[in-house]
Amino acid sequence: xxxxxxxxxxxxxVDESVFELMRPFFCDHYxxxxxxxxxxxxxxxxxxxxxxxxxNAIGVQPDQIIFTSGGTESNNLALKGFAGxxxxxxxxxxxxxxxxxxxxxxxxxxxxxxxKQPGVNSDGVVDLEDMAQLLTGKCGLVSVMLxxxxxxxxxxxxxxxxxxxxxxxxxxxxxxxxFGKMRVDFDLLGxxxxxxxxxxxxxxxxxxxxxxxxxxxxxxxxxxxSHERGLRAGTENVxxxxxxxxxxxxxxxxxxxxxxxxxxxxGRLETGIEALGGVIFGRKASRVPNTSYFAFENIDGPVLxxxxxxxxxxxATGSACSSGKTEPSPVxxxxxxxxxxxRGAIRVSLGMHSTIADIEEFLSALNQCVSSLHRSAAxx
Amino acid sequence: MEQNTVNLPxxxxxxxxxxVDPRVASKxxPYLTEYFGNPASRSHVYGWTAEKAVENxxxxxxxxxxxxxxxxIWTSGATESNNLAIKGAAHFYKSKGRxxxxxxxxxxxxxxxxxxxxxxGFEVTYLDVEENGLVSVDTFRSALxxxxxxxxxxxxxxxxxxxxPIYELGEICCQQGVLLHVDAAQATGKVEIDLQSxxxxxxxxxxxxxxxxxxxxxxxxxxxxxxxxxxxxxxxGHERGLRSGTLATHQIVGMGEAFRLxxxxxxxxxxxxxxxxxxxxxxLVQIEETYINGDLIKRxxxxxxxxxxxxxxxxxxxxxxxxxxxxxxxxxxxxLEPSYVLRxxxxxxxxxxxxxxxxxxRFTTEAEIDFTIDLxxxxxxxxxxxxxxxxxxxxxxDLNQVQWSAH
Numbered sequence: 202x203x204x205x206x207x208x209x210x211x212x213x214x215v216d217e218s219v220f221e222l223m224r225p226f227f228c229d230h231y232x233x234x235x236x237x238x239x240x241x242x243x244x245x246x247x248x249x250x251x252x253x254x255x256x257n258a259i260g261v262q263p264d265q266i267i268f269t270s271g272g273t274e275s276n277n278l279a280l281k282g283f284a285g286x287x288x289x290x291x292x293x294x295x296x297x298x299x300x301x302x303x304x305x306x307x308x309x310x311x312x313x314x315x316x317k318q319p320g321v322n323s324d325g326v327v328d329l330e331d332m333a334q335l336l337t338g339k340c341g342l343v344s345v346m347l348x349x350x351x352x353x354x355x356x357x358x359x360x361x362x363x364x365x366x367x368x369x370x371x372x373x374x375x376x377x378x379x380f381g382k383m384r385v386d387f388d389l390l391g392x393x394x395x396x397x398x399x400x401x402x403x404x405x406x407x408x409x410x411x412x413x414x415x416x417x418x419x420x421x422x423x424x425x426x427s428h429e430r431g432l433r434a435g436t437e438n439v440x441x442x443x444x445x446x447x448x449x450x451x452x453x454x455x456x457x458x459x460x461x462x463x464x465x466x467x468g469r470l471e472t473g474i475e476a477l478g479g480v481i482f483g484r485k486a487s488r489v490p491n492t493s494y495f496a497f498e499n500i501d502g503p504v505l506x507x508x509x510x511x512x513x514x515x516x517a518t519g520s521a522c523s524s525g526k527t528e529p530s531p532v533x534x535x536x537x538x539x540x541x542x543x544r545g546a547i548r549v550s551l552g553m554h555s556t557i558a559d560i561e562e563f564l565s566a567l568n569q570c571v572s573s574l575h576r577s578a579a580x581x
Numbered sequence: 582m583e584q585n586t587v588n589l590p591x592x593x594x595x596x597x598x599x600x601v602d603p604r605v606a607s608k609x610x611p612y613l614t615e616y617f618g619n620p621a622s623r624s625h626v627y628g629w630t631a632e633k634a635v636e637n638x639x640x641x642x643x644x645x646x647x648x649x650x651x652x653x654i655w656t657s658g659a660t661e662s663n664n665l666a667i668k669g670a671a672h673f674y675k676s677k678g679r680x681x682x683x684x685x686x687x688x689x690x691x692x693x694x695x696x697x698x699x700x701x702g703f704e705v706t707y708l709d710v711e712e713n714g715l716v717s718v719d720t721f722r723s724a725l726x727x728x729x730x731x732x733x734x735x736x737x738x739x740x741x742x743x744x745x746p747i748y749e750l751g752e753i754c755c756q757q758g759v760l761l762h763v764d765a766a767q768a769t770g771k772v773e774i775d776l777q778s779x780x781x782x783x784x785x786x787x788x789x790x791x792x793x794x795x796x797x798x799x800x801x802x803x804x805x806x807x808x809x810x811x812x813x814x815x816x817x818g819h820e821r822g823l824r825s826g827t828l829a830t831h832q833i834v835g836m837g838e839a840f841r842l843x844x845x846x847x848x849x850x851x852x853x854x855x856x857x858x859x860x861x862x863x864x865l866v867q868i869e870e871t872y873i874n875g876d877l878i879k880r881x882x883x884x885x886x887x888x889x890x891x892x893x894x895x896x897x898x899x900x901x902x903x904x905x906x907x908x909x910x911x912x913x914x915x916x917l918e919p920s921y922v923l924r925x926x927x928x929x930x931x932x933x934x935x936x937x938x939x940x941x942x943r944f945t946t947e948a949e950i951d952f953t954i955d956l957x958x959x960x961x962x963x964x965x966x967x968x969x970x971x972x973x974x975x976x977x978x979d980l981n982q983v984q985w986s987a988h
Contacts, residue, residue: 204625204626204627206625206627208619208622208624208625208627211618211619211621211622211628212617212618212619212622212827213617214613214614214615214617215613215614215617217614220610220613220614223613224610227600227601227606227609227794228600228601228602228603228606229600231598231599231600231601232597232598232905233594233597233598233789235597236594236597236598236905236907237898237907238590238594238902238904238905238906239590239902239905240590240592240594240905241594241597241905270657270658270661270796270826270829271657271826271827271829272826272827273814273815273816273817273825273826273827274657274814274826276816277813277814277815277816299816299817300815300816300817300818300825301815301816301817301825301826302816304815304816304818304825305815305816307815308815398827400619400827400829405613405829405831406619406827406828406829406830406831406832407657407796407797407829407831407832408796408829422664422813423660423661423664424664424690424693424694424696424697425660425663425664425688425689425690425691425693425694426660426688426689426690426693434660434664434689434690434693435657435658435660435661435690436598436658436660436787436789436795437795437796438657438658438794438795438796438797438832439795440794440795440796441795441796441829441832503624506624506625507624510624510625510626515618515622515624515625515626515627515628516624516625517622517624518624
C-alpha cells in the first residue's frame, strides 16, 4: 500500500506459506470436522495436525489446546472459565492488562469477586512484593500478561507462579503479544492457562487458542455441541485453525533469526529516538525486541502519528483496541508517567518485514515531524 | 449444460457446511495478506481500509435481511450468536422475569444454552412440536406467561428443513412483551427474511451455511424498539460494546460477499434446487416403507430427511459411503444416539437411526441426484434382502404384535 508498516503489535500480515496451507480449506476441503463422512474427516485430520503444531510450539500435549476465535475469547474463557468452577474469592489482575483481561475481571468483580491490583513500577514491571501480599490463601485466581502490548515490557510470570503455587492460586497469562517475540515454554512458566492469538504471529485473524494445564478444569463459556471436548462449542474454523498451526510452527522455526533481526532494528531505532530527545517508556526493563513506546515533551501523540502517517509511516498511539479513545493509556498511568508525557505516546512495533532502511527513513521522518511540531509549539 | 459424470463422494451435506463460493474466496483473500490491517487501528491507512471493508460487509448482511446495518453485530458464528442473544437478553432482563420458552428441535447451541440458564435459576419451557415438525402457534401462545422474557424458535430446522411460523410467533411475542430470538443459521439464502415485517428482536446468522467461511457469524439486535443485551465477550469494546475482539476482516468480507450473492441469486438458485429436490424425492418415494420427516409444504427446498424402515442405521451409512450425507445433525453425529429432532416428531428409535438427511446446494448436479437415487435403491434393496424384519413385514406379520424374547 506504499506505506511503511510499523504497527505489528496491532496485527500482522498473514505469511505467504501460512496462507498457502489455509487456501485449500475454503473451497476445496470444506468439510465440517464433525461430519462422519470422508469430506468431514479431511477437515478433522487437518485440525488434529494443527493442534499438534500448536502444542509443539508451546511445549504441551495436543489435548491441552482449546481453539477459540482469538485472544479476546481465550482471555475471557480463562477468567470466566476458571472463576465459574471455584468458590468466589479474590482475583488479582495487573493494572496493565489488555482490555480483554481487565474488563472480564471487572465483570467478575460485579459477581462478587474481590478484585485487587498490584502496583507497577516506573519501568512498567508488576511489583512482586505487592503480588506476594495479594497471593494469599484468600486468592483464587491471578492473571498477568507475559509481555505488555504497549510497552513491550516482559512481566515476571514465572516468579508470580512460584508465589501463587504456595497458596494454590490458579495463574493465567495473556501471551498474545509475547508469543512469537520471545521464547514461551508453558511448563517453564508454570502457569495454569495461557492465551495466544493467530493474527499477532503472521497467522489469520479470528482464531486463537487457550492452552491449559493437564488436570485443570474450566467451565465452558460458549455452550452448544461438544466441540473442543465440551469446552468450546461451535463449528471449527478449519482454515483458521490450519493457519494458526502453521503460524505457530514458523514462530519456533524462525525464532532465532527473527530475534536477531528485531534486536538490530530496534537498537538502531531507539538510539535514533533518544538522539532526538524522545523518552522511551520501560527503557530499563526487559522487553520484547520489537516494541518501542515513546514520547516527546509537548508533542501530542495523535498529532505526531498523523504527521508520520502523512510521511508514509503507520504507527500507533497506544493499543489498537483503544486507538479511538483520547484518554491517556492506563498502562502509562500505572507506571506513574506524568500526563504531559503520556499524552505524547507513540508506539512503533517492528516485524519480520521491517528493514534497517525502513528504520533510517523513519528516523528521518521523525526528525522532520518533531522539529516542525516543536517549532510550531514555540511559535504558538 | 450439466455434466454427466460425478465425483465421489457426492456431497449432499450442505446443511452441515458449504464450500466457500470461489467468488467469495477471491474477495476475502486480499484481506489476509495485503489489506491486513486491524480495523480498529485509527491511525493509518491499513486500519482504515480494513474498517471500510468491514462496514461494506455489514451493509450486505443488513440488505439480505432488510435491517439497519447498525443492528448487525459480528460474532464468531451462529453458536456464539445464539449464546449472546439468549444469555445476553436473559441476564439483562432478568429483573423483569425468569421464564424462557423454546422448542425441542432447536440446535444444541440453543438447547444447551437454555440448560445453562436453568442451572442459573431460570425456568425454561421446552415446547413439543407437531408430527410435521412445526411449532403450534396456539401451543406457543399458551406457554407465554407474565414472567416470560424471551422465546427462541429457529426459522429453518437444520435436520428436517421445516420453516417455523416466525411471523405469527413474532406477533404474539410483540403483543405479550416477550423478546423473540430466531436462529436463522439455516435460513439465509434459502428463504426471504424481512426484518421490517417480522416482529423479531434477535436473529442469529452463520456464514458457513451460505457459502461463506467458517468462524464468522452475526447477530441482529433490534434498535426500534431497542433491545438490550449483556455482552458475553468483554474487552476492547468492539461492536458497540456488545462483542469485543479484533474483527477478522477477511472473514467478515467473506460473509458480506456470501450474503450479497445469496440476495442476488436466491430466487434462481431455489428454483434449481427445488427441481433437484423434487427429482430426488420422486426417485426415493418409489422405495417401499420410506417416510419423509417434516412438513412437506412448509420446508426449504434444499433439505430432504428420509427414514427407511427395516434397514439398520449403521449398515445404511456404511453402505452409502459414496454419498457424503448425515444421519442426524453434524454436530451430534459423533454419538450414536438417535436424533432428538426425529424423536420429537414421534419417530421411534429404529426409524430415527435409519434416517438420512440429504441437503442439496449450489453445486449439486442432476447427475449427482440420479446417481444418488440409483445407489439408495440398490443399497436399500440389498440391506432389506438380508433383514429378517423385512422378511416378516413382507409376509404380512404385524411386528408390533410379536413377542420378542429378551436376551
